[in-house]
Each structure stands twice: as structure tokens, then as C-alpha cells.
Amino acid sequence: MNKKTVRDIDVKGKRVFCRVDFNVPMQDGKVTDDTRIRAALPTIQYLSEQGAKVILASHLGRPKGKVVEEMRLNAVAERLSELLGKNVVKTDEAYGDEVKKAIAQMNEGDVLLLENVRFYPGEEKNDPELAKAFAELADIYVNDAFGAAHRAHASTEGIAHYLPAVAGFLMEKEIEVLGKALSNPERPFTAIIGGAKVKDKIGVIENLLDKVDNLIIGGGLAYTFVKALGHEIGKSLLEEDKIELAKSFMEKAKEKGVNFYMPVDVVVADDFSNDANKKVVDIDAIPSDWEALDIGPKTRELYRDVISKSKLVIWNGPMGVFEMDAFAEGTKAVAQALADANDTYSVIGGGDSAAAVEKFGLADKMDHVSTGGGASLEFMEGKQLPGVVALNDK
Ligand SMILES: Nc1ncnc2c1ncn2[C@@H]1O[C@H](COP(=O)(O)OP(=O)(O)OP(=O)(O)O)[C@@H](O)[C@H]1O
Numbered sequence: 001m002n003k004k005t006v007r008d009i010d011v012k013g014k015r016v017f018c019r020v021d022f023n024v025p026m027q028d029g030k031v032t033d034d035t036r037i038r039a040a041l042p043t044i045q046y047l048s049e050q051g052a053k054v055i056l057a058s059h060l061g062r063p064k065g066k067v068v069e070e071m072r073l074n075a076v077a078e079r080l081s082e083l084l085g086k087n088v089v090k091t092d093e094a095y096g097d098e099v100k101k102a103i104a105q106m107n108e109g110d111v112l113l114l115e116n117v118r119f120y121p122g123e124e125k126n127d128p129e130l131a132k133a134f135a136e137l138a139d140i141y142v143n144d145a146f147g148a149a150h151r152a153h154a155s156t157e158g159i160a161h162y163l164p165a166v167a168g169f170l171m172e173k174e175i176e177v178l179g180k181a182l183s184n185p186e187r188p189f190t191a192i193i194g195g196a197k198v199k200d201k202i203g204v205i206e207n208l209l210d211k212v213d214n215l216i217i218g219g220g221l222a223y224t225f226v227k228a229l230g231h232e233i234g235k236s237l238l239e240e241d242k243i244e245l246a247k248s249f250m251e252k253a254k255e256k257g258v259n260f261y262m263p264v265d266v267v268v269a270d271d272f273s274n275d276a277n278k279k280v281v282d283i284d285a286i287p288s289d290w291e292a293l294d295i296g297p298k299t300r301e302l303y304r305d306v307i308s309k310s311k312l313v314i315w316n317g318p319m320g321v322f323e324m325d326a327f328a329e330g331t332k333a334v335a336q337a338l339a340d341a342n343d344t345y346s347v348i349g350g351g352d353s354a355a356a357v358e359k360f361g362l363a364d365k366m367d368h369v370s371t372g373g374g375a376s377l378e379f380m381e382g383k384q385l386p387g388v389v390a391l392n393d394k
């Protein structure tokens with residue numbers, strides 16, 4: 001990465017404004033998945049050990065510029081205290097006099113968490129006044145919030161214009177792993193693209209078609225491709241206006257010598273429910289009033305085989321409706337194939353695929369599980385992430 005990192009600066013005794021992505025799932029006032037908090041620990045611990053006064057900032061949810069009580073970061077501060085094994089002071093604002101007072105009382109190595117930065121309308125508007133107000137709190141800016149790096153907001157981009165600005169370890173690792181995969185991949189390089197909609201993955205498929213040896217398609221978006229091949233798809237997900245695009249992707253793959261893999265059999269159901277009647281049919285035999293909700297056993301075998309022969313696999317988007325056990329087998333099979341393939345470097349592109357490998361207990365068998373959903377998607381589309389661009393060059 002050509003950006004400075006925390007290793008390139010002296011933080012001892014300095015106030016460091018460190019943007020993290022603590023946008024974690026919560027239920028009944030408790031953090032239900034602390035993956036993103038744990039992922040930021042190396043940077044927080046490093047800064048603290050180097051004698052910085054660590055001022056953490058994050059968003060949680062989409063409160064739209066207003067205070068939403070359930071989106072306060074108190075529970076996050078509690079969980080962070082437990083993980084760090086030290087007290088984390090939490091302020092009820094993200095800037096202003098109360099915050100300045102709390103910071104003035106910090107000792108070297110202390111950690112403080114500001115309130116949800118999205119409680120202020122200026123955050124998402126990238127208001128320079130808010131960015132300056134954040135910058136006034138600190139001497140140095142560290143961005144470790146890879147998950148929010150695709151957002152040009154006051155705490156992710158604006159603030160970087162007013163302070164020395166460097167990347168944290170998580171940011172560095174995400175950019176290096178995903179960047180290396182896209183610029184200098186080990187081959188055979190396979191991308192597995194699933195999820196609900198073609199619309200959301202157009203940019204990713206376009207960008208990856210120039211880079212991969214194998215492209216595997218699954219999930220709800222596969223059926224627009226199946227339709228484009230001329231098969232009936234019953235009530236399966238279809239984006240009528242993307243059929244031509246799907247055709248053009250398949251043609252482009254052929255021209256570029258990319259092996260394009262699609263489901264050869266599927267699990268169809270007579271209802272979108274876990275208790276629906278279901279059966280396995282070949283891809284050209286989907287009954288008219290049934291819908292395909294998962295890839296079938298022959299497809300799982302085929303995909304497993306391609307994965308096992310790959311040196312690098314990037315996976316984004318589930319193969320079926322994995323939230324329902326009845327249609328989770330396809331997604332599970334892909335996760336298991338990645339877990340079993342010892343010579344294959346596996347990169348999980350965040351979002352639902354990360355949730356899936358976590359659900360199946362296979363997350364620690366993957367080489368890299370990205371903490372970014374939208375951010376990793378935009379990165380895989382080849383877009384520049386504003387939160388990274390704004391950091392100081394090496
Ligand atoms: N055959 C299918 N029919 C209907 N829905 C499906 C099918 N296969 C997968 N899905 C649904 O697609 C959803 C995930 O798609 P989506 O594109 O939102 O996520 P994603 O690809 O993981 O993206 P991100 O990484 O940005 O979260 C899941 O909720 C899953 O149930």
C-alpha cells in the first residue's frame with residue numbers, strides 16, 4: 001500500500017483520532033457479533049502501547065443525523081473494555097466541550113470512545129465544519145475503518161485534510177489482501193459471485209472478468225443468467241432488464257477465455273419458506289410455479305472441484321437463501337470446499353458471505369474474511385475508496 005500507516009509516525013503522548021468501523025449487529029442493547037471490534041484491536045492496542053491517547057470514533061446504523069437512543073455506542077464501549085481488559089471512557093457527544101474536557105483528562109495509553117458520529121447531520125454530508133471540529137480534538141488521524149472507507153464522510157474523509165492522516169493495521173491488511181488479489185493474483189484465480197441481484201454485482205463481474213480464470217455464479221442472481229441461456233426459471237428471481245447484460249457477460253467471458261460456471265441443478269421450492277415442499281431438478285427442468293432457492297448437489301460437486309484446483313478464490317454473495325436451513329446447503333458446500341482446500345488462498349468479500357462462514361463455524365478456516373460489505377464490493381469493482389485516497393502518501 002502506498003499510504004502511510006501507524007508505523008510511519010510517532011504517536012507517543014499524542015492525541016490520536018482513530019476512525020474504526022464498530023457498526024456491529026446489536027440486539028436488546030447488547031453486541032451480538034463483535035467481529036469488527038476484535039478486528040480493530042491490533043491498531044488500538046498498538047496505539048495505546050506506544051503511549052498515544054486513543055480517541056475512537058465510529059458510526060452505528062443509519063440514524064440519519066439525529067440522536068437515536070438504540071444507536072448509542074455504550075454497549076460497544078463495554079464490549080471493547082472487556083476485550084482490551086481496560087476501562088474505555090465513553091462520551092455522550094462526538095465533539096465539543098464535554099469531549100474536550102474528557103480528552104484533557106486522558107493519560108498516555110488511555111482509550112476513549114466518542115458517541116456515534118452519524119448523530120450529526122454534517123457527518124454524512126462531509127461538512128468541513130464538522131471535520132474541523134473532529135480534527136480539533138486530536139494531533140493525528142488514523143483510519144482503520146475499512147468497512148466505511150467507501151464513504152466520503154466527515155470522520156472518514158473530511159478530517160484527513162486537517163491532520164497528518166495514516167492507515168491502521170486493519171485498513172492496511174484489507175487493502176493489501178484485496179489489492180494483491182486483484183493486481184497480482186496467484187493462478188488459477190476464481191471468483192464466486194452470488195447474492196440476490198445482478199444489479200448490485202454488475203461492476204464486480206465486469207471488473208473480475210478481466211482478471212479471473214474462472215467465474216462461478218450462484219444465488220438469486222444466477223437465474224437471470226439461466227433465463228438468458230433460454231431456460232425456464234419458474235418463479236425464481238429474475239431481473240428482466242438485465243437479461244441482455246447477462247448474455248453479454250457470458251460472451252465476454254468466452255472472448256477472454258474465462259471459464260464461466262453456472263448451476264447445472266438446483267433446489268426448487270413451492271414457497272419462499274423453510275417448510276416449503278422442495279426437490280432437486282436439473283437446470284433445464286425448473287417447474288413453472290416453483291422457485292430455485294439453492295444450488296443442487298451436482299453443482300456443489302462441480303464448484304467444489306473448481307475451488308480445489310484454484311490457488312486463489314474470492315467469494316462474494318451466498319449461493320442460496322442460506323438464512324433458511326432448508327436452502328443453506330449450497331452456501332455451506334462452497335464454504336466447506338474453501339475450508340478444505342489447503343493450497344487455496346480464500347478471501348471472503350464481507351457482508352452476507354462473511355455472515356455465512358461465521359454461521360457455519362468456518363470463519364477461522366478462511367485466509368481472509370473482509371470486515372467490509374459495501375467497501376469490499378466497491379474495491380472489487382476497481383473503485384477508489386475515498387477513506388483511503390485521503391490518507392497521506394508514503
Ligand atoms: N436463489 C435465491 N433466491 C432468492 N434470494 C436468494 C437466493 N440466493 C440467495 N438469496 C439471498 O440473497 C441475499 C444476499 O444477497 P446480497 O446481494 O444482498 O448480499 P451479498 O451478496 O452478500 O452482498 P454484501 O456482501 O454487500 O452484503 C441473502 O439474503 C439470500 O437469502
Ligand SMILES: O=C(O)[C@H](O)COP(=O)(O)O
Nearest residue numbers: 021023061147148373374
Ligand atoms: O456495515 C457497513 O457496510 C459499513 O459499516 C458501512 O455502513 P453504511 O452502509 O451504513 O455506510
